[in-house]
Amino acid sequence: MTTLQLLQQARAARGAMATASTEQKNRALSAMAEALEAHTPAILAANAADMEAARGQISDVMLDRLALSEGRIAGMAEGIRQVAALPDPVGRVLRHVERPNGLVIEKVSVPMGVIAIIYESRPNVTSDAAALALKAGSACVLRGGKEAHRSAAAIVAALREGLATAGLPAEALQLVEDTTRKSANELMTAVGYVDLLIPRGGAGLIRSCVENATVNVIETGTGICHIYVDAAADLEKALAIVENAKCSRPSVCNAAEVCLVHRDIAAAFLPRLRGRLTEDRSARGETPVELRLDEAAAALIPGTPAGPDDFDTEFLDYILAVKVVDSAEEAIAHIAAHSTGHSDAIVTEDDDAARRFTSLVDSAAVYVNASTRFTDGGEFGLGCEMGISTQKLHARGPMGLEELTTYHYIVRGSGQIR
Amino acid sequence: MTTLQLLQQARAARGAMATASTEQKNRALSAMAEALEAHTPAILAANAADMEAARGQISDVMLDRLALSEGRIAGMAEGIRQVAALPDPVGRVLRHVERPNGLVIEKVSVPMGVIAIIYESRPNVTSDAAALALKAGSACVLRGGKEAHRSAAAIVAALREGLATAGLPAEALQLVEDTTRKSANELMTAVGYVDLLIPRGGAGLIRSCVENATVNVIETGTGICHIYVDAAADLEKALAIVENAKCSRPSVCNAAEVCLVHRDIAAAFLPRLRGRLTEDRSARGETPVELRLDEAAAALIPGTPAGPDDFDTEFLDYILAVKVVDSAEEAIAHIAAHSTGHSDAIVTEDDDAARRFTSLVDSAAVYVNASTRFTDGGEFGLGCEMGISTQKLHARGPMGLEELTTYHYIVRGSGQIR
Numbered sequence: 001m002t003t004l005q006l007l008q009q010a011r012a013a014r015g016a017m018a019t020a021s022t023e024q025k026n027r028a029l030s031a032m033a034e035a036l037e038a039h040t041p042a043i044l045a046a047n048a049a050d051m052e053a054a055r056g057q058i059s060d061v062m063l064d065r066l067a068l069s070e071g072r073i074a075g076m077a078e079g080i081r082q083v084a085a086l087p088d089p090v091g092r093v094l095r096h097v098e099r100p101n102g103l104v105i106e107k108v109s110v111p112m113g114v115i116a117i118i119y120e121s122r123p124n125v126t127s128d129a130a131a132l133a134l135k136a137g138s139a140c141v142l143r144g145g146k147e148a149h150r151s152a153a154a155i156v157a158a159l160r161e162g163l164a165t166a167g168l169p170a171e172a173l174q175l176v177e178d179t180t181r182k183s184a185n186e187l188m189t190a191v192g193y194v195d196l197l198i199p200r201g202g203a204g205l206i207r208s209c210v211e212n213a214t215v216n217v218i219e220t221g222t223g224i225c226h227i228y229v230d231a232a233a234d235l236e237k238a239l240a241i242v243e244n245a246k247c248s249r250p251s252v253c254n255a256a257e258v259c260l261v262h263r264d265i266a267a268a269f270l271p272r273l274r275g276r277l278t279e280d281r282s283a284r285g286e287t288p289v290e291l292r293l294d295e296a297a298a299a300l301i302p303g304t305p306a307g308p309d310d311f312d313t314e315f316l317d318y319i320l321a322v323k324v325v326d327s328a329e330e331a332i333a334h335i336a337a338h339s340t341g342h343s344d345a346i347v348t349e350d351d352d353a354a355r356r357f358t359s360l361v362d363s364a365a366v367y368v369n370a371s372t373r374f375t376d377g378g379e380f381g382l383g384c385e386m387g388i389s390t391q392k393l394h395a396r397g398p399m400g401l402e403e404l405t406t407y408h409y410i411v412r413g414s415g416q417i418r
Numbered sequence: 419m420t421t422l423q424l425l426q427q428a429r430a431a432r433g434a435m436a437t438a439s440t441e442q443k444n445r446a447l448s449a450m451a452e453a454l455e456a457h458t459p460a461i462l463a464a465n466a467a468d469m470e471a472a473r474g475q476i477s478d479v480m481l482d483r484l485a486l487s488e489g490r491i492a493g494m495a496e497g498i499r500q501v502a503a504l505p506d507p508v509g510r511v512l513r514h515v516e517r518p519n520g521l522v523i524e525k526v527s528v529p530m531g532v533i534a535i536i537y538e539s540r541p542n543v544t545s546d547a548a549a550l551a552l553k554a555g556s557a558c559v560l561r562g563g564k565e566a567h568r569s570a571a572a573i574v575a576a577l578r579e580g581l582a583t584a585g586l587p588a589e590a591l592q593l594v595e596d597t598t599r600k601s602a603n604e605l606m607t608a609v610g611y612v613d614l615l616i617p618r619g620g621a622g623l624i625r626s627c628v629e630n631a632t633v634n635v636i637e638t639g640t641g642i643c644h645i646y647v648d649a650a651a652d653l654e655k656a657l658a659i660v661e662n663a664k665c666s667r668p669s670v671c672n673a674a675e676v677c678l679v680h681r682d683i684a685a686a687f688l689p690r691l692r693g694r695l696t697e698d699r700s701a702r703g704e705t706p707v708e709l710r711l712d713e714a715a716a717a718l719i720p721g722t723p724a725g726p727d728d729f730d731t732e733f734l735d736y737i738l739a740v741k742v743v744d745s746a747e748e749a750i751a752h753i754a755a756h757s758t759g760h761s762d763a764i765v766t767e768d769d770d771a772a773r774r775f776t777s778l779v780d781s782a783a784v785y786v787n788a789s790t791r792f793t794d795g796g797e798f799g800l801g802c803e804m805g806i807s808t809q810k811l812h813a814r815g816p817m818g819l820e821e822l823t824t825y826h827y828i829v830r831g832s833g834q835i836r
Contacts, residue, residue: 097799
């Protein structure tokens, strides 16, 4: 089927999704989870074929992301059941006014219509994204990476079976067959078919969407996150936060890439930071962090001199750029110039510095004395997430079910004219 | 000054705007209103020069929109004072959670940063848009039409004087000097400078923004609005609503362009509709409405046969396309295919038909038994508006102050790591 035909089917199915009751959507999600488990052998066979074809073509880290197992499939089914258990984001009355002329105006949350997601090779995104979009009352068009296509097709076949069991149209869930750049471009420009496009992937994909899309896009996931260690920081807290933000999972978008250190505590802090991130980690057999140092930091500790791009790079690796600043204001200005607006933190015991930082740093999540790694739908109490928005329009930070809906006004009268 | 220089100034001023207190912003707005009145002679002189240059170049309707008077300037000042009186949309705590790990997570409304508005020749938009953007805590970049440039420059000079009086940076309000297409394109692609672009104008401008913008855009204002007169309609209400929606102000976006009539009442309704919109109006000396009829309607009343584009045209004139449909479902399907998603209405006494219509029609405002002309910030109780959004992302329908803000998360901890 062509991408246009898929989009037409999805569009035709969105009315049924929009008017499905909460109970019906939840029944469909339960059936999708069951079907996923029931299809485990077929999904594993498709995944084995994907793995076979990809071996030698992609890195071991990517291969590991691609690999499925009985346990991972059970985890995906569990994820769908968790979405079923969340409150329905559709039909919330966000505002209710009765006007002097008798008009009753309600602002009500409604589905987007058709949500398209472009992602890469993690098969679990297929079921997560489908469950979230469908629970949010929208039809869902998935376009995954070519390496995972057989796996995704087997997963989608199972999920569609579940949808149909509950009396909802299987056409509400579509997997784009073409995995070339052409289909990505078709989705980006499918005005009238795609109500919301969410790219989940590397910086190149996001940039391509921002530059080429004519449909509504929510940018996700690029994170150059900063930890600013203030003059009034508790250095123990700072050490723990920087290590956690850098090392607990360096490949994710909420990991820290840059540490800014106030000049007044730099001589006390930087040697301890280096000990914590390099020697201590090596001694425990953990990967040490490579420090890329600006001139002032390099005067205090050994490390790699920072190159011109090191304060604008999402390393996604055991690398941390370190810079000494003269003031909280300089830190804030550096963040304004270099942050991707994802998550930035201050470590300080000074309430005034914290207040200035939270009011002037213009990022989706601004932290005081905590690791940036908490920027996550589950950690924020949203129950799940479709991704982390780094744009300002519509949704910022972790996008849960509510952020996947829009609203409209329903105005009820008795013949009012103006 | 080049557009880039203006944008740099606006960007530099956004911190001062973002941290300004409500009291300071309101003081600035009052001073802006006063300065506008004090500058009346200079503004009228600039406007006279604009009018002089435009005469013969633009239509009389456009000339009337361009014209200022002492009364109109006083009205603009009053509009600014009304914005000052509205609640501050910045700093609202939209959500407050304390997580089991002790993190306190607040979702707080914050300014967009820099809001750019591209508009056409109505000088009052200059002061309205500036007042709204500044009250919403953002710097504001205005790019008006060339015909009104002298007027806009005189108005902006007055407004900036007011801003400075209250200790806020005059640079937070910018008027783009270049009024060619080049500056519009510069704003559309000013990633890193413009946080939100709002085009206010004709369909061509909106389309150009959707196609070319790489910054976040909110589409406004194109309205192909429908009134569906159901089989169970109260025909008196239907006549009043259709006449009001079509004729009370045909040049605005919430005016109706299409009337869909259920077959069962077409023979009873259409002759009365024709009488109401043509003979009755002519008899009162009012402009009669030209009816463009589909085949079934043309079999019942005289009128112009509808051409192929008549159900996809925003006439903005005393013209109404009329079509007979077999069912509410056909009306809903027609609206799905032809509406711009602005405002669509059903006239019916049947609650079930009303419910199906409001749940299936996917427009910013969906009406039951009321005129589409109520889609307006003031009529909706928002106090004012920046425009009517016809997109689904971020804001739908009338955009008041809240819709001009975004939010972010502030997460306060005591050293939490993940």
